[in-house]
Amino acid sequence: MSEHDELAAQRRKNLRLIHFSKEDQSLVESEKPKETFADVGGLEEVKKKIRMNFILPLKQPEVYAAYGKQAGGSLLLYGPPGCGKTFLARAVAGEIDANFFHVELQSILSMYSGQSEHNLHDIFEKARENKPCVIFIDEIDALGGSRHQMRQHHDRMLVNQLLLELDGLQAENDNVFVIGATNTPWYLDSALRRPGRFNHLVFVPPPEEAERQTILELKLSGKPLGSLNLPRIAAETKFYSGADLEQLVHDAVESAMERTFEKGEIQPITQDDLKRSTKGRKATTLDWFATAKNYATFSDVNGDYQIVLDYIKKHGVKS
Numbered sequence: 640m641s642e643h644d645e646l647a648a649q650r651r652k653n654l655r656l657i658h659f660s661k662e663d664q665s666l667v668e669s670e671k672p673k674e675t676f677a678d679v680g681g682l683e684e685v686k687k688k689i690r691m692n693f694i695l696p697l698k699q700p701e702v703y704a705a706y707g708k709q710a711g712g713s714l715l716l717y718g719p720p721g722c723g724k725t726f727l728a729r730a731v732a733g734e735i736d737a738n739f740f741h742v743e744l745q746s747i748l749s750m751y752s753g754q755s756e757h758n759l760h761d762i763f764e765k766a767r768e769n770k771p772c773v774i775f776i777d778e779i780d781a782l783g784g785s786r787h788q789m790r791q792h793h794d795r796m797l798v799n800q801l802l803l804e805l806d807g808l809q810a811e812n813d814n815v816f817v818i819g820a821t822n823t824p825w826y827l828d829s830a831l832r833r834p835g836r837f838n839h840l841v842f843v844p845p846p847e848e849a850e851r852q853t854i855l856e857l858k859l860s861g862k863p864l865g866s867l868n869l870p871r872i873a874a875e876t877k878f879y880s881g882a883d884l885e886q887l888v889h890d891a892v893e894s895a896m897e898r899t900f901e902k903g904e905i906q907p908i909t910q911d912d913l914k915r916s917t918k919g920r921k922a923t924t925l926d927w928f929a930t931a932k933n934y935a936t937f938s939d940v941n942g943d944y945q946i947v948l949d950y951i952k953k954h955g956v957k958s
């Protein structure tokens with residue numbers, strides 16, 4: 640079984656499906672993730688922001704109370720695919736030993752009037768009953784927003800419901816955290832970007848060179864290794880996402896396993912295995928930056944994405 644399959648099997652074991660009611664088949668997957676920040680390579684700035692706003696308030700509420708601040712709140716992660724938004728959200732839950740509700744918008748959308756809002760409300764209710772809880776809403780841009788030229792009435796209602804739920808959390812100090820994620824923040828409904836809604840909009844960039852080395856070390860740990868020059872691989876994988884690096888290690892593992900089967904004894908992963916799996920592999924984040932550059936330059940996002948333009952300039956992104 641590959642590492643990926645093992646992880647998937649482990650996750651399935653941890654999964655608890657919550658049925659809301661007999662009539663309503665809407666489900667949300669709830670689990671207690673094992674990942675913590677130690678498993679997330681790099682992203683130190685992002686982790687720091689999350690620690691200050693999500694984790695410390697729960698661990699040291701008295702400090703926050705003294706300053707009139709409370710635990711809970713919401714965070715919106717955006718950036719290129721595969722850079723760890725979902726992984727980070729799971730790690731937040733792991734850090735605070737919270738339940739993790741992974742909300743797929745498709746599963747709450749209903750053709751019946753009012754039912755989608757009802758489903759969303761139920762998820763927040765369940766989260767309160769299972770606190771501390773992290774509600775992770777993936778592809779949150781699909782909720783209303785400008786993706787659909789002809790915005791549906793019920794999209795609007797669902798956005799309004801989410802706004803209500805977020806406002807409710809702000810008022811109640813419930814130890815329920817909402818993390819939204821999107822690869823296409825420019826499609827996001829503008830109401831969700833207003834202050835007091837998703838209070839933190841955080842760019843999750845591709846890992847830097849030293850971070851790529853850390854991710855490679857994390858993904859290779861515990862495996863039979865030859866003499867490796869990981870700084871070299873890290874230097875040659877500019878703009879690779881965490882998922883790209885994971886795939887690279889996966890391919891190198893396959894090569895070493897093939898040799899093992901041929902030779903009949905465990906063969907270590909070599910520098911050549913890693914090097915070979917970088918050949919012809921383009922960083923998947925580059926296409927994202929090309930699109931992001933257009934939107935960040937021309938859309939009416941009030942400089943929200945200046946950080947992306949700065950990143951493109953600083954790192955010389957050429958897609």
Ligand SMILES: Nc1ncnc2c1ncn2[C@@H]1O[C@H](COP(=O)(O)OP(=O)(O)OP(=O)(O)O)[C@@H](O)[C@H]1O
Nearest residue numbers: 678679680720721722723724725726854881882885
């Ligand atoms: N910083 C990181 N450290 C360790 N592993 C990472 C990191 N970033 C990504 N990965 C690996 O890549 C996989 C994919 O990452 P993840 O699903 O979190 O990306 P994402 O940003 O949510 O992508 P998408 O936008 O496509 O949903 C993770 O399961 C994890 O194994």
